[in-house]
Amino acid sequence: MTILQRIKNKVRARSIHVAYVDVGSCNGCDIEVLACLAPRYDIEQYGIFVHNNPREADVLLVIGAYTPGWEEKLAMVWEKIPDPKAAVAIGNCPISGCLFNRRESFVDPPVKKHIPIAAEVPGCPPRPTEILQAILSVRDSVFANWEEEHP
Amino acid sequence: MGQSLIWYLKEFARIEWIKKFLFAKTAPLVTPSYFRGFPEPTGKICQNALFCMMVCPAPGAIEVVHDEDGWIPRIHKGHCIRCGFCVEACPNGILKSGRILETKEREGTSLLFSFRIAIDLELCTGCGNCCTACPVNKVIDAQMGAGGHSSNDEVIMRVQEGDIVVIHEDKCTGCKTCEVSCPTGAIRIARILEGYQQPVQEESQ
Numbered sequence: 001m002t003i004l005q006r007i008k009n010k011v012r013a014r015s016i017h018v019a020y021v022d023v024g025s026c027n028g029c030d031i032e033v034l035a036c037l038a039p040r041y042d043i044e045q046y047g048i049f050v051h052n053n054p055r056e057a058d059v060l061l062v063i064g065a066y067t068p069g070w071e072e073k074l075a076m077v078w079e080k081i082p083d084p085k086a087a088v089a090i091g092n093c094p095i096s097g098c099l100f101n102r103r104e105s106f107v108d109p110p111v112k113k114h115i116p117i118a119a120e121v122p123g124c125p126p127r128p129t130e131i132l133q134a135i136l137s138v139r140d141s142v143f144a145n146w147e148e149e150h151p
Numbered sequence: 152m153g154q155s156l157i158w159y160l161k162e163f164a165r166i167e168w169i170k171k172f173l174f175a176k177t178a179p180l181v182t183p184s185y186f187r188g189f190p191e192p193t194g195k196i197c198q199n200a201l202f203c204m205m206v207c208p209a210p211g212a213i214e215v216v217h218d219e220d221g222w223i224p225r226i227h228k229g230h231c232i233r234c235g236f237c238v239e240a241c242p243n244g245i246l247k248s249g250r251i252l253e254t255k256e257r258e259g260t261s262l263l264f265s266f267r268i269a270i271d272l273e274l275c276t277g278c279g280n281c282c283t284a285c286p287v288n289k290v291i292d293a294q295m296g297a298g299g300h301s302s303n304d305e306v307i308m309r310v311q312e313g314d315i316v317v318i319h320e321d322k323c324t325g326c327k328t329c330e331v332s333c334p335t336g337a338i339r340i341a342r343i344l345e346g347y348q349q350p351v352q353e354e355s356q
């Protein structure tokens with residue numbers, strides 16, 4: 001491992017920028033993501049910052065069951081994020097559609113059909129600790145040694 | 152002026168404060184054991200009563216499958232919403248989650264299932280298939296003939312003078328065998344679920 005890579009790993013591990021996008025949810029999961037920012041869970045102590053701008057983001061949190069209004073738009077948001085990047089599905093909705101996935105409904109889950117998903121957090125809604133763990137795990141699995149693995 | 156500046160610097164450059172600023176962390180967050188997680192098996196033997204599947208509100212969350220050790224409910228993460236209804240509904244206590252089982256025991260709560268038999272007499276031809284197919288009827292009156300006639304008053308339903316008559320709706324177990332066997336789709340079984348709490352015993356004076 002080069003020294004440059006080592007420095008990059010070190011810096012990246014303490015500077016994860018997160019954007020979130022709600023593609024049609026009940027807002028339960030949005031509230032849990034919001035709770036991560038509160039002092040009780042305090043995600044900034046892990047070096048995770050929420051900007052909600054895809055151009056600055058490393059991790060995209062996808063919430064919701066993918067309603068027709070998001071066709072093309074979600075992929076557009078995903079493409080705007082510079083490499084290295086990872087998307088995390090938050091809640092049952094992006095995994096299975098949860099309670100919205102009924103006969104004749106318009107939602108089109110799972111979200112991994114539309115953009116690549118690096119981690120999934122099941123739960124309706126998942127707990128803030130679980131969301132935090134998922135972000136920290138993609139940090140270690142996707143961002144570490146990124147340049148060496150993608151020459 | 153100079154002195155007070157030094158005083159301020161000294162006051163704010165306390166080692167504990169700097170340590171706190173650089174290294175403070177909230178205590179590691181552990182999920183308390185009483186939080187409802189995804190239901191887990193307790194190791195008791197599943198009787199395939201399927202109450203868990205009947206009560207589950209989330210599509211595709213639970214399925215009772217047969218593996219080499221017998222029946223076992225399988226919870227699908229990504230579908231399950233951790234409501235804990237399956238834990239509460241299971242009469243054999245084979246699932247656990249948080250402190251639901253303890254609470255159920257302490258408070259004497261349970262979920263009661265009952266079934267209503269609805270027969271559309273416009274569609275019913277009085278063939279008696281449902282009466283002979285019903286496994287409960289078979290146990291009560293093994294002699295019941297092909298026409299669904301029976302002289303036993305304890306059966307769930309029987310055919311009398313060409314018409315179907317429901318006598319003991321309360322004995323229905325909700326298996327829906329009758330629905331499948333009916334050639335015209337006249338018979339329907341509805342499940343009714345109610346919460347129940349055992350009345351508190353009055354303290355004797």
Ligand code: SF4
Pocket residue numbers: 025026027028029030063064090091092093098099123124125126
């Ligand atoms: S997973 Fe549940 S809480 Fe989250 S958005 Fe979907 S329905 Fe709401």
Ligand code: SF4
Pocket residue numbers: 190203206207208209212213226230231232233234235236237238
């Ligand atoms: S906890 Fe609720 S959603 Fe999950 S399997 Fe049991 S009944 Fe279904």
Ligand code: SF4
Pocket residue numbers: 266268284285286287288307322323324325326327328329330340
């Ligand atoms: S549901 Fe089953 S037990 Fe009930 S009447 Fe029909 S066959 Fe009999």
Ligand code: SF4
Pocket residue numbers: 270274275276277278279280281282315332333334335336337338
């Ligand atoms: S099987 Fe259907 S048609 Fe025949 S007696 Fe029963 S309800 Fe009527």
